[in-house]
Amino acid sequence: MLPTPHKMHHILSMYKIMSAATLFIFFIVLLHHSNADVGTASRYSPPYLPSGCYGTEATQFPSSNLFAAAGDGIWDNGAACGRQYLVRCISAEQPRTCIPDQSIQIKIVDYAATAVSPASAGGTTMVLSDKAFGTIANTSAALINIEFQQV
Numbered sequence: 001m002l003p004t005p006h007k008m009h010h011i012l013s014m015y016k017i018m019s020a021a022t023l024f025i026f027f028i029v030l031l032h033h034s035n036a037d038v039g040t041a042s043r044y045s046p047p048y049l050p051s052g053c054y055g056t057e058a059t060q061f062p063s064s065n066l067f068a069a070a071g072d073g074i075w076d077n078g079a080a081c082g083r084q085y086l087v088r089c090i091s092a093e094q095p096r097t098c099i100p101d102q103s104i105q106i107k108i109v110d111y112a113a114t115a116v117s118p119a120s121a122g123g124t125t126m127v128l129s130d131k132a133f134g135t136i137a138n139t140s141a142a143l144i145n146i147e148f149q150q151v
Contacts (some may be wrong), residue, residue, distance in 0.1 A: 029035055037147070038140075039088070040123075041126050044117045044130070096138070099138075112126070
């Protein structure tokens with residue numbers, strides 16, 4: 001049995017309201033996350049000098065030791081030097097690698113392709129210092145998936 005025209009109008013009105021509300025929520029979520037990018041990170045250990053950004057200048061490193069070498073995707077012909085990023089681990093091959101609800105702010109001080117120390121995995125978006133990597137993930141991992149945003 002088909003619904004009456006009045007009931008059909010009511011159903012369509014509810015559908016339009018629900019669709020608009022669903023669409024609105026979708027756009028809010030999209031806007032909330034649209035400033036962040038997703039990439040990969042590996043780690044590297046000392047020695048960190050000389051670096052691709054500041055050579056042998058020891059003051060280039062933030063006191064927190066939360067820094068990174070930029071991969072090709074963000075290097076931008078050296079313009080990445082000094083940029084700061086908020087970074088968080090979002091997943092890894094091994095479960096429970098990421099430290100939940102942990103974000104860090106890092107400074108780019110090097111270029112991954114020319115870094116003195118080798119990365120734990122090649123071709124990543126960024127190579128985090130041991131301290132930075134260990135703050136957001138289990139250091140037994142060589143590679144993690146990250147969300148990052150320039151600040």
